[in-house]
Amino acid sequence: MVAAPSPASAEPRHRPSAPDPRRLRWLAGDHHVHTQSSYDAMHTVAQQVAAGREHGLDWMVITDHGHVAHEKFAVEQTYADVLAARRANPSMLLWQGLEWNVPSGEHATVFFDAARDELTALRAFERLFDGNINGTNHTSPANEAAVLAGLRWMSGQIDRGAIDSALMIANHPSRNGRYSPREFRDYRDTAPHIAVGMEGSPGAQNDGGHRGGYGNAPGTDSWPGWPSESYRTFGGFDWMTAKLGGLWDAMLAEGRGWWITSNSDIHSANGSTLASPSVPDGWYDAHGRYPDPVDTGTPHTYADFWPGQFSRTVVGATSRTFRGVMEAIRQGRVWVGMGGLVSDLDVRVHGEGAGHPATLGGRVTVRRGADVTVRITVRTATAPNAAGEIPRLARLDLIRGAVTGPAADRDAFTHPRVSVVESFTPRRHAPVLHVEHRFRNVREPFYVRLRGTDGKRSNGLEPMMDVQGAAAPWDDLWCYANPVFVDVR
Template structure:
């Protein structure tokens, strides 16, 4: 099914509407309509053969075809590792290693431009970002732009300043200019150097860059809650997202989280394929939201290859994981519009096409705010919560895996949780609160099931719920195809840590991994804030 057929105007998309009324029976009036536009689906974290750890068959043309032709995405970032490039976009071995920024300039961008100029993917937004090995931490997905285009000049300068690349690999005139600007100093070793890179983005690309924290808990000690706060404090319009719904879902250790399966490694696991940071109710993400921080959740494929020989890694872009971002334009997505959408928080993320659109808006009698927004109400105002959702006729589940044979399974939502947490003051650097990674106020306010919702004339499921505004809060959604108590998968509605799929036979293991993933589907919305005026 074409994705365009699934994208729907915001006014009729899946909606959770919170209505604050001035009196017990006041009708909602003068509420501004939802803005015109559409949901666009995409992926910020993909690799091609120009990343040395991607398979040689993972050519740029293949990834683009899978993303846009096979799985109907609207936008995609090619985000190879900011390391050396050893192959071109076709997988051909280069005579000598070159900086990734040069590989981007010589091979990646020209090929995309040529395809679009010829009319292939002309209506799609395709741009180049990169995945940076952040000193003392882990991976950060970065994009930086001059107008509508990736700034190759900026990527080259970033690679020189913030990696250990040999200066002799860069153009001599560029190195001379950089040394004149920065002296002999480079920033590629310490935590302070990591912050320097974020500061550099803020100085040079304050409105046209992003830095997403990728697979935050995959490696022990990669990030602390204080790191998240420091990054966001330094550049809130750049470091505004965490890849909580991680890629590499075809790995035996779901998401590639390979730490030993012991109780003391609970923070290094994925839960329903979702990093602990986001999956834990009242955990690190809720701690950040509880300060009113505008930090959003994302999902990505992190595609390197799907199945090669005896190994499996990740699904292809759009095959299993999708980010839906609201775009105010109904035409071809533009880089600036996508950045605004990502930064606004008006987006949601999903595995296995469990749902395919989501509006989540709070409306008073004279105002309305959506995901990422803030609605100001008076204490004591009634809050009516209405949820509407719809799932596609089928997802991309294949059986056997990678066979091209569709399993023809319609994803079905078992329940949706309305989650709320209190919002207090922002933790200050150096305080004890800066290291607190929990929000004790976070709770499931209401769990909605098929017993609660009804089917509208347009085929959407809907349900309403009322509460009263008494304090500053945020509301977010989490939904799944699983029941509340499924052995090994959920307990009292909470996702359990995913266990390793260790079947010895390769074919059986690949199928077991795929069955595991499509049997455990989740979506997460970004929050809407409610502030007492």
């Protein structure tokens, strides 16, 4: 049994004052991008960055898979490519991160503040804590403890000034059932300034057989408590996020952040004419990367979209800097969207007598009996997306969940006190939706969050399970926003 983190470790290192929502810069990005230095990918750093820029991204994280050959050969090679891409694309904030093979778990994005020497820290972290390198992938108490050791190591690097900050985001959390609810709570309690959340929707959205690659069943390393439906996507979103009153809501019910993101998880871009060159067996193990892809002149069908082409994570940063983006993710100032369904989203929660409003990831404090007003502005799509269509937002849901405090059962993954309190329907062809909802005579703490849909596939208000073998991502678009908390005194 892995010991639970001590209460002291559960406290965030700092609580920066909430920024004025009017002064935030909303920057779109992708934190899960593979290159030829992953054992299963092919594109160069330059190709990925060029695609991200073309599709309107402001920031990206290169996250090649942890692997013996990657740590041995590719870290420095990739870093040289990243530095060259930064020089060639000064408007793009570009990190070199890692897709961490989480011991006893699944995969996760890990990256450090690029304002310092991220290369030294990244290579040391991979060598010390990656499951592929150290043989710690399988589920066991000792391997669960190794994850917490890795989080403490990153925290220690910050304490001694080797790096300025670090982030961990759990990738495709339900795909193989490898993460348990208790593990998520342990990660957050051990390093709440580093382990901040999970992918709300996975990449590989063009996988027609299994949208997001979610076509699996429980395995020997899966947590046995997950229901069979959790191994599928719903409207392209992971079940942990899409399920109303599910794992995400159970985490938020504790009154602390656990944020969602979205990304491409790109290995090979759909529609690209590029293909991996033929290489002898054992090439990757000997070199830690593949040769540059070759142009075949023929478009190929792949499971992935280019960065920003379909999914994006939009963060509210106080500045267009590495630190600004990382702090925005850490504080949950994030909304995610698919297929260009929404071009801009502004959420402000006003508490009676509470001063300036809070936006995504923030919190307001009101006296018991006060009113709380939620004001939302959505700019809908006015230009064609990458599929050549102008998507239409059919419905925006305002969701409320009660804050009930720390879970008595650390493996709890349901929250019954969650509901859609109001749904809003934009006027047809209206470019902007302004809506407001007032919670009167507030008596207990709660949070509010948003989701929107094009309305093409739903079970009442809820997203439907994606059809195996016939998923059509452009015909089932959703967006989600992280919560705002309301504290009552």
